[in-house]
Amino acid sequence: MHKLTETTPFFHQPSRPQPEPPRVISDLLADVGLSINGNQPWDIQIYDEKVYRMILYKGSLGFGVAYMEGLWEAEQLDETFHRLLSADLDRKLKGWARVRLLTEAVRHRIFNLQSQERAFTVAHKHYDIGNDVFEAMLDSTMSYSCAYWEHADNLEQAQQHKLDMICRKLALKPGEHLLEIGCGWGGLARYAAEHYGVNVTGITVSKEQQALAQQRCAHLPVEIRLMDYRDLRGQYDKIVSVGMFEHVGPKNYSVYFQQAHDLLKQDGLFLLHTIGNYVTAPNTDAWIDNYIFPNGKIPSANEITHAIEDKFILEDWHNFGQDYDRTLMSWWQNFNEAWPTLSEQYGERFYRMWRYYLMCCAGYFRSRQGQLWQLVLSKREKRQVYRSVR
Incomplete structure (x- = not known):
């Protein structure tokens, strides 16, 4: 848990007694x-x-x-x-x-708040605010999703372990073609290409993410496209989606999973990494919707299982949601330490917005309203037995 210090900006005690609350x-x-x-x-x-x-x-x-x-x-x-x-x-x-x-x-x-016409809204509002903020806050892999802390001592290790676990769960083999739906700044694409010898096609709706991902993966068999998942065509050996499903929305779940089904080869595997809510919620927190992730929606387990029925076999369901609390607090520490180099450009209101965002999310996972799930899915035609990986 984080405790403010005297050097943390903008914290001060009330200068005078305040009236009693309602x-x-x-x-x-x-x-x-x-x-x-x-x-x-x-x-x-x-x-x-x-x-x-x-x-x-x-x-x-x-x-x-x-x-x-x-x-x-x-x-x-x-x-x-x-x-x-x-x-x-x-x-x-x-x-x-x-x-x-x-x-x-x-x-x-x-309303379909995550329609194709709205697909790029979250990029303009959040992911394109400036790569300098995310480079300061994240680890060297630029992983903007929950880390895996089981055997890690710091954020860098925890994110590396998460990337490697994903690759092992997908049973990646040299020469395979991996599709990443929502590739961020290219951390997983780069790791999979370097360590597992696969070709990667990654897609994002963020111009800033695309530019940096292309730069970071320039020497590798990695292609980064700026596009919506509904426009994808072709066949892939394996598919992965990390931290993107939260932007799909319930009205599009069936389309999303059907698209993944059509893109996946018969004996392939699809890994879905997503935040989950412990109950089916009718809406998104209004502040998060307005200031951080417009048109986002956290799925419940019931919504996911209903959407994959008749499309995929559920091979594995791994929950490590409590690791997100520690991940978020690590991001906050990095951001807070880097703030002196960011403050002139972003200002006090942004600092307070970002602190509120990271702290309310940490509380969300600490309370266990929030979960973090990794699902491994396959087609019914796949004959090889899947062995769970941790």
Whole structure:
């Protein structure tokens, strides 16, 4: 868990006593051991009473915006979110905040928020903000997904182990053609080509990712394309998708898995690495949707199994969701240490947004609302027995 220090930017104690919070808020917080302007490091320090109105009328969106504007703080923000999410307080709000949740659920149900026309929105909003932020925050492989910490002492090792485990689960062999749906900055493509001798075709919707991935893989049999997964054609020995399925959306799950089925050779394997929610949620957190991953949606186990039925055989399902907490805290440490070199370009509001993003996600996985799944899928025609790898 992270604790702010005196050298961390923008943390300060309230300069004057603040008014008492509305009863509905204080009662909710008391149930999880949180208080307003308390002495515990996870307690919420209020600087402006309008925070309460923002929470009551806009729920999690108002809570996050108020933080970005510097209207409240918590010294140990990751633990604040752990406590809030462990008690499912995000689902217990009433009044106008509840109305907003229901409105968001209807929006997700009616509209295809991840249609092909919207496919590049998340790249413009998030992945294209600047490679310097991600290079500062991530390890040398530029892996922007959960690391595997079982036998690792640091982030670099944990990400290397994750990449190697993926390659072993796919049983990659020299000369095979690997398709990567959502290749990021080319970390897995580069690793698979260098260590397993495969040819790789990777796709991304981010121009910044494509440019850096092409640079990092220039000496290897790796092709990086800027395209949507629905436009892919051809046949591949193996397919992998890491941290991309969260952008597909329930209305497109059937199309996504059918596309993967059609692209995979008869005796091939498909590995899906995705965040999962412990229950089927009707919508995405409004703050995350507005400021970090527009039009994203975390799948549940039920949604995935329903979508793969009649398309794939489930060979293996591996959950290491608690490793994401440690991964996110490592990213935060790297980002915070690099902030002096980034601050002039990005400014205080971005710093607070990014801290809120990483800390609320750490709390999400620490509370076990969030899971991290790796599924290995095959076609029914495959005859060779699959042996699980860890």
